[in-house]
Amino acid sequence: MKANLTKFCAVVLLAAQTIVLAQKTEVSVQKGKVIAETATASVTVDAGRKTVLTPDKKPTVTVDNPLVDDALKLYKLIEAEKEQSDLKIDSVSIMVGKADKDEGAVALYFEFPNYSSETTDVFRIPQMAIFEDFKVYDLKGNLCQVDVKLLNESSASYSIHFSEKVKPGEHFKMIGVANPDEMPLIPGGVPSYSKEGSLWHFRTALNSRNCLNYFRFILPESAILVDCNREILATDTIDGRVAVTIRNYTGEYADGWCMISLLWPDEDGTTIADIPDKYHGLRNKQDEKNSETFKQGMDKARAGIKYEDQSTPLAALITDYGSAVLKDTELYAKVKYKHLSPDQIQKRVENAKYWANIVDVLSIPSWPENPGNGYVHPIYLSRKGSMICEHVAPIVFWGGKWYVHDTKQHFGAENKFEKPTVQEIAAAEAKGYLTNWEVAGPYIQRDKKASELFDIPFGPELPDADVPWHPVSIEPYEQHPAHVNLNESLLHFEQAVTYLRTEIKSDREKESRLEIYTDDGVKAWLNGKLIHENNNSRGIPEEPDTVAVTLKKGTNNLMLKVTEDIWGSRAIVRLQD
Secondary structure, rough: OOOOHHEEEEEEEEEEEEEEEEOOHHHHHHEEEEEEOOOOOEEEOOEEEEEEEEOOOOOOEEOOOOOHHHHHHHHHHHHHHHHHHHOOOOOOEEEEEEEEEOOOEEEEEEEEEOOOOOOOOEEEHHHHHHOOOOEEEOOOEEEEEEEEEEOOOOOOOOOEEEEEEEEEOEEEEEEEEOOOOOOOHHOOOEEEEEEEOOOOEEEEEEEOOOOOEEEEEEOOOOHHHHHHHEEEEEEOOOOOEEEEEEEEEEEHHHOEEEEEEEOHHHHHHHOHOOOOHHOOOOOOHHHHHHHHHHHHHHHHOOOOOOOOOOOHHHHHHHHHHHHHHHOOOHHHHHHHHOOOOOHHHHHHHHHHHHHOEEEEEEEOOOOOOOOOOOOEEEEEEEEOOOOEEEEEEEEEOOOOEEEEOOOOOOOOOOOOOOOOOOHHHHHHHHHOOOOOOOEEEEEOOOOOOHHOOOOOOOHHHHHOOOHHHHHOEEEEEEEEEEEEOOOOOOOOOOEEEEEEEEEEEEEOEEEEEEEEEEEEOEEEEEEEEEEEEEEEOOOOOOOOOOEEEEEEEEEEEEEEEEEOOOOEEEEEEEEEO
């Protein structure tokens, strides 16, 4: 376009970007507003909007962020649905996410009432996480002014200015845009992602009651869609990339999980051949058998047949869900590990009955016959029709029977063990770090805190217990090249303990020093002898617990007992001559 065909008249020109392309000019405004004119027409462009000027065509104004544009379209869809629906809709949620190789972005709709007694155009958030590039749009697609006041190193207060005032009791309605790594603390949603072997899982987790929830995810350019935990409403393409839209209504049970699994070739070199076996019908035979046993048990319960058995973890789960289907509150309370009041039992029975019709048993690791009291065994659950692990049912062994604990949200991974590379192991071991660990647990005891569990012996400390040990990953942590993150092994339990064991090879008898860093407390045994104990509640300390030891020639067995108070558990051990 020739320069004399277009002129820009700044009304309040604070920040505008102009891109001149062949036969057209694109104008985006970040602050204030501009008037963009061609030879035949003019248009006002507000902050957060853009226009494309083309010769002999009337200019139009659109949102400058395609994610926000998608969210606005979904909002219109929701508003139309609310007018026609008989559902009880207390709130709505919209999340539009996009993942790229170097960064991601998410647009999230949220609303808050004006709690003040005055009509105002400013919404204030007194404290929230600090976002580096946080933008807010109104429902017309205009960019709102956001004033940020730092409170400390990790939080700030926000004042969001709208173009229209909101009366007391009415709602401020907005769309926030940020990096997905920063979004979890934004009120209204918890988008996040995780990796399970070759698969990437992307999810939203808005668990509000009676919420109409739309999740739209624009896959990376090379991505291969593998599975979804819900029925997909629609798929389309944006600039050659697949976009998936999911709709769900959370209902009175706050069922708000939306999860998508995909391969990402450009990120990690995977191909369609890397789809895990279970996603194309090649499930473990024992898992298939356990799943069928669970379905048969649920069918009997729906037919009015009582099932009562606590001899195995699976039997306890069938008893739990079966009693809920039959509304047998006495049996339901009997199979629960926690003591519940009559009111709690009644509410949980109704909730469990709902989930009994939603979930399927995805997989169960082989369970021990006698693991010792307090041992927690996982049963991984998926939604019917999906192979994505959505929840874990913790089953507790006590007094020769298995009891059902509260189901934990598990975020789409059955076993996150990933073997470190030879190079990673060699680099860590060259500095004395121990890298080849196995883990057992978690172990809990009703009404006992981590500090009390410290001196209670569990399976690995008992001579006759059948202890299941599993490999556990190592990964870097701050300045340490190798640490064990015990959060997954703990099944996200707090007030619990786990055990770690490894072997130390020595070519001769020698004096050495162990440096032990744990979050939280720790006991240590070398060749069956207690060598160290520190009953503590702490994060990984700057200075380690130091223990002088004598290694015998050959194989030395080291075992740790690590307590978990709150906020996760970790362990690091280094051997120094």
